[in-house]
Amino acid sequence: MARPTLPKRDTWIDMTPMSDVMVLLLTFFMLTSTFLKPEPVTVNTPMSVSEIKIPEKSVFSILISPQGQVFLDLDNPDDRISVLEKMATDYNISLTEKEKHDFSIATSFGVPMQNFKEFMSLPLEKQNELLPNYGIPTDSLNNQFKGWVQAARDVKGRDMIIAIKADQSTPYTHIKNVMGSLQDLRENRYNLITSLREVSEEERLGNL
């Protein structure tokens, strides 16, 4: 019996338009994405239901490790240099252009001023390795943290947002220390960075 011969269809699909669109999307995402900056200590932020997003610009972030070390970060490289210059005059340190430049592109900073020169002279890999051992002094005798916050506020003006990022397991005493220092400076509004937690409607309502 003669079977009707089906004409063989070409299964080739033209992928060119597809790849065009994809490249477009890829470019968009690559350009808009902001990458996580490496931090000197790993911090697991606690969960909260708050859905407010952190603003992107002029954020002065305070990182508190579980051991209570304090690291700071400021986004704009030029502002970082101005802040550093202010701190250097306060602590009678003369800065070289190289130190300023290195400081402006570094990730977080958290070295006591007395160790600053010595630290900046080290190669970058060594710096990253040693940074977690330091931390900005926040004790009442030598509170350089206040100096940094004050200097940053002077440089950035009123729009600067202070954000505290601390580990879940950081004891409250360390937080109190930082918050107390901020309170002394009359910095009473700040943001606490958290990660999102979903709360179901049932949980939310309780026994209402």
Added chain:
Amino acid sequence: MADKKGKKKGEMKKADTRVNFTPLVDMIMLLLTFFMLATTLSKPQTMEISMPAKDKVTVEEQNEVKASEAFTIYLGAGHKVYYYEGLPNIEEPDYLKETDFSANGLRSILIEKNRNIVQQVRELENRKSLLQISKEEYNKQLSNLKNSKGSPVVIIKPLESSTYSDMIAALDEMLITSIGKYAIVDINDDDKTMLRNSSFPVN
């Protein structure tokens, strides 16, 4: 892959110029997925908080809070919460109670305490989800509701043995239970004495 059956001998073979884009698309898809996930996940949430200025808070001001509205919670070690309502009453043995951060713990107590406002906030949320009111209007009414008279005033006192996550969890409960008036206050000597006298293993 073009059909070459009908070709005559001697005719020049036309080279197929079509390039297979499938592997390229695969790779781009992979990169795209990576960037999409990386961007959405990298933006952390934040909690806005206003602390009272140091010189403003005096003991007298703290005591101004009406006894019927006041609610004090202590955050202890091991994610434990101790609370009392109204004014401290050291004579009564079990006025200080223990609870935790579970849905049936602190949350249900606070919802009970703030029932009136929680219900109104719920209605407001419903109206917002039905698009009866705009977002601005919602935010305005919400803050009015939260700061209305007679709403409870929660005083959060973290003990030295508590951690940062306890503090955030407590602030979170304020958000969930629609409590607008709350403050983080350091513990004083009176609190310490009181906790030491309580039946709970504090300090």
